[in-house]
Structures are given as C-alpha cells and as structure tokens.
Amino acid sequence: MTKPTFxxxxxxxxxxxxxxxxxxxxQSHFADYANLEIAEIxxxxxxxxDLLKAKDIPASVQDLTQQIEAADGVIFATPEYDHAIPSSLKSVxxxxxxxxxxxxSTPTMIVGASYGIQGTVRAQMNLRDIIDSPGVNAITMPNNEFMLPRAQDQFDDNQQLTDAKTIKFLDQCFNNFIKFADQMKEDPFVG
Incomplete structure (x- = not known):
C-alpha cells in the first residue's frame, strides 16, 4: 500500500x-504511515x-492550490484567536x-494547539463551518477533534509531545484520518 500524502x-x-x-x-511521528508536507500561509x-476579478492571482495562492490538488487530504492546524480562526487563515x-x-470533496482533519485550557474548541467549530460552506465544500472527518491545551507545557526541548495519553489520542485520530481519506478515495460520497 502506498503511503498517502497530506x-x-x-x-x-x-x-x-x-x-x-x-x-x-x-510529520516526524507519522513518517512511516504518511507523507506530510507542511504548507505555510x-x-x-x-x-x-479586485485581484481575483483582474485574474491577478498571487503565486502563493497558486502554489498552495497545486499542493492541495496533488494531496490525498489536508490537515489544518489552527490556533484560536478571540474564539475563531486567525484572519490569515480565513483569508487563505x-x-x-x-x-x-x-x-x-477533499478529506480534511482539524487539529489545534493553544495556550489556554480549552484547546482550540471554538476555532475548530468555526473552521468546520467555513470549510463546509458552499465554495469550499471540504469533507471534514467527524468525531476526531484533536485539541492541545496549554501547548507551552506539552512539548519537550526537542519539540516532542511528552504526555502518553495525548500521543495515544493523536495516534488514534491520525489513523482514523488515514482510513477516512482512503475511504473517500474509493467512494467520494462517504463524507
């Protein structure tokens, strides 16, 4: 089986x-199971x-489009600003x-890390609403919300997660996403 690219x-x-x-x-932790390309915005x-109407599309938008089109799925990692996603992500x-x-019809997964105790619960809800909207129409994996609260305390000096339960839950969510993306490839109406 070929590793998926996300x-x-x-x-x-x-x-x-x-x-x-x-x-x-x-990207490192799941390297044996998937290729994860990190995209900056x-x-x-x-x-x-006005740029859209003039067909003056920024190269960064064209590049991100091509990257998404070539992938088997997309993972959004969002912080939470004022109970929503950052304006930069909304603009993208x-x-x-x-x-x-x-x-x-692209399979998507949402993860998020924040300084607060609630993780990114409201930003993730906000993002789900946006990517489900007409014009975007992504298919978000249900019931696998990975939220990392108090992120400043969750990583060691080598930027590795330290809590075994957190790692186990992330493993579960990611494995579910691989299956979800694979099912979407076989039957795009699964979502």
Missing amino acids: VGIVGTNASFSYNRILLQYM KDVPLFNE LEWLSSYSHPLQ
Missing part, C-alpha cells in the same frame, strides 16, 4: 506557532476581490474558495 496547513502567519510545532511533530496576501480560505476550489 498537506498540513499552518493556520497562522506568525513566525512562532505551537501549531507549526504540532504539524512538525506529526505567511506569504498569502489578504484576500482581495477565501482565496481558495473564490479562485480554484481545491478543497472541493
């Missing part, structure tokens, strides 16, 4: 992010309908839903 989107344009660290951990400009989704629609 795109892990760092859901912030910040230079330091525990969500980036989480995706890097996943820091170079994607704010969505601008606006570009994708207006320009090329690469998330259409």
Whole structure:
C-alpha cells in the first residue's frame, strides 16, 4: 500500500506557532504511515476581490492550490484567536474558495494547539463551518477533534509531545484520518 500524502496547513502567519510545532511533530511521528508536507500561509496576501476579478492571482495562492490538488487530504492546524480562526487563515480560505476550489470533496482533519485550557474548541467549530460552506465544500472527518491545551507545557526541548495519553489520542485520530481519506478515495460520497 502506498503511503498517502497530506498537506498540513499552518493556520497562522506568525513566525512562532505551537501549531507549526504540532504539524512538525506529526510529520516526524507519522513518517512511516504518511507523507506530510507542511504548507505555510505567511506569504498569502489578504484576500482581495479586485485581484481575483483582474485574474491577478498571487503565486502563493497558486502554489498552495497545486499542493492541495496533488494531496490525498489536508490537515489544518489552527490556533484560536478571540474564539475563531486567525484572519490569515480565513483569508487563505477565501482565496481558495473564490479562485480554484481545491478543497472541493477533499478529506480534511482539524487539529489545534493553544495556550489556554480549552484547546482550540471554538476555532475548530468555526473552521468546520467555513470549510463546509458552499465554495469550499471540504469533507471534514467527524468525531476526531484533536485539541492541545496549554501547548507551552506539552512539548519537550526537542519539540516532542511528552504526555502518553495525548500521543495515544493523536495516534488514534491520525489513523482514523488515514482510513477516512482512503475511504473517500474509493467512494467520494462517504463524507
């Protein structure tokens, strides 16, 4: 069986992010099971309908589109800002839903790390609403929300998760996502 390829989107344009660290951990930890390519959004400009109408699509949007289209699924890693996803991630989704629609029927998984005790519960709910909307139409894996609260205390000096129960739950969610993406490939109406 060929390993699936997933795109892990760092859901912030910040230079330091525990969500980036989480995706890097996943990239290494699951290397035997999947290829995880990490995509940054820091170079994607704010969505601008005038550029869209002029067909002046930024290269960063075109590159991300191609990366998503070539993948078997997408993993969003989002922080939570004011009970929602960051504006930079929302802008990326606006570009994708207006320009090329690469998330259409694409299996997606959502993870998130935050400083607070609630993880990224509201940001994940917000993101699910957005990627389920017309124009985006991604298929989000249900019932596998991985939220990492107090992220500043969860990694060691080598950026490895330290809590065995957390690792076990992430393993479970990721394995479920591999199965979900595989089922979607066989039957796109599974989602």
